[in-house]
Amino acid sequence: MSAAHAPESVILRDSLAATERLLSEAIARAGRLQAFEVLADLERCALAAARAADCLADDWHGERGELLHELRNHIGAMAGYLELLLDERETLDRRLLDDLDALRARAGELLAATAPEANIALTRAPAQPAGERGTLLVIDDNELSRELLGRYLRRQGHTVLAAASGAEAMAILAGHAVDLIFLDLVMPEMSGLELLARIKSDERLRAVPVIIVSGIADGEGVIRCIEAGADDYLTKPFNPVLLQARLNAGLERKRWHDREESYRRELERSQRFIRNTFGRYLSDEIVDALLENPQGLDLGGVTCRVTILMADIRNFSQICENHTPQQVVRLLNNYLGAMSSVIMAHGGTVDEFIGDGILAIFGAPVAHDDDARRATRCALAMQREIHGVNERNRAEGLPSIAIGIGLNTGLVVAGNIGSEQRSKYGVVGHTVNLTARIESYTGAGEVLASQSTVDEAGPGLRTGRCFRARPKGMAAEVAIHAIAALDDDAPAAAQPRGGTPP
Amino acid sequence: MTRILLVEDNEMNRDMLSRRLARKGFEVLLAIDGEQAVTLTLAERPDVVLLDMNLPLKDGWTVAREIRADARGRQVPIIALTAHAMSDDRARALAAGCDDYETKPLDFARLLGKIAALAGARGAPPP
Secondary structure, eight states: OOGGGHHHHHHHHHHHHHHHHHHHHHHHHHHHTTOHHHHHHHHHHHHHHHHHHHHHHSOOOSOHHHHHHHHHHHHHHHHHHHHHHHTTGGGSOHHHHHHHHHHHHHHHHHHHHTOGGGOOOOOOOOOOOOSOOOEEEEEOSOHHHHHHHHHHHHHTTOEEEEESSHHHHHHHHHHSOOSEEEEESOOSSSOHHHHHHHHHTOTTTTTSOEEEEEOTTOHHHHHHHHHTTOOEEEESSOOHHHHHHHHHHHHHHHHHHHHHHHHHHHHHHHHHHHHHHHTTTSOHHHHHHHHHSGGGOOTTOEEEEEEEEEEEETTHHHHHHHSOHHHHHHHHHHHHHHHHHHHHHTTOEEEEEETTEEEEEESSSSOBTTHHHHHHHHHHHHHHHHHHHHHHHHHTTOOOOOEEEEEEEEEEEEEEEEOSSSEEEEEESHHHHHHHHHHHTOOTTOEEEEHHHHHHSOTTEEEEEEEEEOOTTOSSOEEEEEEEEEOSOOOOOOOBTTOOOO | OOEEEEEOOOHHHHHHHHHHHHHTTOEEEEESSHHHHHHHHHHHOOSEEEEESOOSSSOHHHHHHHHHHSGGGTTOOEEEEESSOOHHHHHHHHHTTOSEEEESSOOHHHHHHHHHHHHHHTTOOOO
C-alpha cells in the first residue's frame, strides 16, 4: 500500500461521500412525503454508508483483506436495504423511486470497485475537517439515530459521546466537559423535557447549549423545550446544512461563554491575589481602588514619588533586656496593631515591620495628591496614639514606650520584590535610606521630616527645631525639620491621583 | 412454508436479510451467535440454515461440525456465508459439513436459487 496508490482510496471516499449525499436527499424526500417506513430503511442505508466511509477514515490496524471485507459488508447492507425497498417499487413515489434506483446503481458501482478481483489499493484517506470542533453529547434512546448522528459528527472532527438514556447522560455530564448537547425529545423513562430541566437547573451545566432533536410531529414538545431553556432544535430527518449551521452557532455560543467565564475567573483570581497581598497592610479604601482599576497596578516595578514614614521605639533593646520574651511580643503587638490602624486610617501602606520598626508608604501602590500631607498628619496621629498604647501597656503590667518618626519624600522604585518562593510588595531607593537616617536623629515623641516633605505637606504646617545634617554615606547636607503640628486638619478624603471624583 | 434459520451477528445484516427473506415467503428464525445456532438447528430442524462463518464466541465452522455431529442435525442443509472469496474458506466450510456457500455481500437472487435447490432436494416445496 504505497502512497502512489492513495488516489484510488480518495476516489472511493469521494464516491462514498457522493452516495451519502444522495442518501440524505432521498431521506429528506421521504421525510417530506411522510413515507416513514421508507425513511427508516433509508436511515439504515445511511448508517451502513457512514460505517463504510468510516472504514477508510478510522485508524485501521487490521490487514487489507479484513478492511476490504468490512467495507463491502457495509456497502452490501446498504445495497440490501435498497433492494428491499425496490422490491415494492410500485408503491413508491416516482421521484423517490428515481432516488432509490440511482442509489442502487451507486451501491453496485461501489461493490464492483471494491471487489477482490478489482484489487483496489486501500489506504486510509481521512478527510480533513474544517471549522470549529468540540466535545458533543448525543442523547437518544434509538441506537440507529445515535450512531448515525455520532458518525456524522465524528467525521467533522468532533469528539462525540453518546447516551441512550437520561440517567446515562447525567452520568456522562458529571464526568466530562461537554460543549454542546443533542437531545432527543422522545425517550422512555426520562423524557427529553425532563432531562433538559435537570440540565438547566444545574449551575455547572446551564451554559451548555442544548439542541433538541425531534420528529416532524413533535412541534408542541419543541415549543415547551424552548421555553424550558433549549437553545435550538432540529427536526428528523436532518438537513445536513441546517444541522451544521445550528451546531456551529451553538459551539460559537459556548465558546463565547467559556471565554467570558475564564475572563471572570481570571479577574476573580487577580482580585483574590490583590486582597491577599495587600489586604493586611493596605486600607480597604486602597484595596478597593486597586480592584476597581487592576490594570493600573503594575507590580513589575515602577518609579514613583512617595512619602516614606519610618518609626521605631526608643531604647527598645533595653526594654527587651528587662522583660520576658512573652512580654516583649505582647508589647510589640499592642504597639504595631495600634500603629497599623492609624497608618491605614490615613491611607498609608504598612510595608514592613522590622522588629520594633515600621516602614509605611504613602503614594504607592496608589498615588494621591496629598501623600506628604497625609503622611505628616499620620505621624502626628501616631505620636498621639502612643498615649493610648501606654495606657493599655500599664494595665497589662508592661512598660511605657516612646517612639521617633522620620518622614521623607522622593522617588522610589516600587514593585513586587523577591524570588518566586517569596516576594512582597516593597520600595527601594535612596529616599528610603535617607528616611532611615532622618529617623535615627529623632528623640522620644518626636517627628522629623526632610525639606521635601515639609515643602509638600501643604498649608498649616508648624515646624520646630531645624538643623542641617550630613547623614552617613550622603554627599550633601540635608535640612531636617521637627514637625510640631499640622493645622486645618479637616479630614480630606483621599482621592487617587488622576482618578475621577465621585 | 419453508423455514430458514438465519445465523448472523451483525444486527443490520440480520434485519435486512430476514426481512428480504420474509418478503419472499419464507419463515425466518434468527440466531445471533454460534451457541444459539446449534441449539435452534437441533431443536427446530429448519429447512435451510444460512450460517455466517465469522461469529463471535463460536465460529461457523465449529457450529457446522457440532450440527453434523448430532443425529438431529445430520440432514439439515447448511449454506455458509463466508467473508472472503478465498477458496480456502470455501474448502473449510465444505469440510466442516456445509452443503454450499455464498460470499458476502450476498447476491440475493443467487442465494434464493441455492436455498430453493437445497430445500427442494430435501423435499420441502419452494414457496
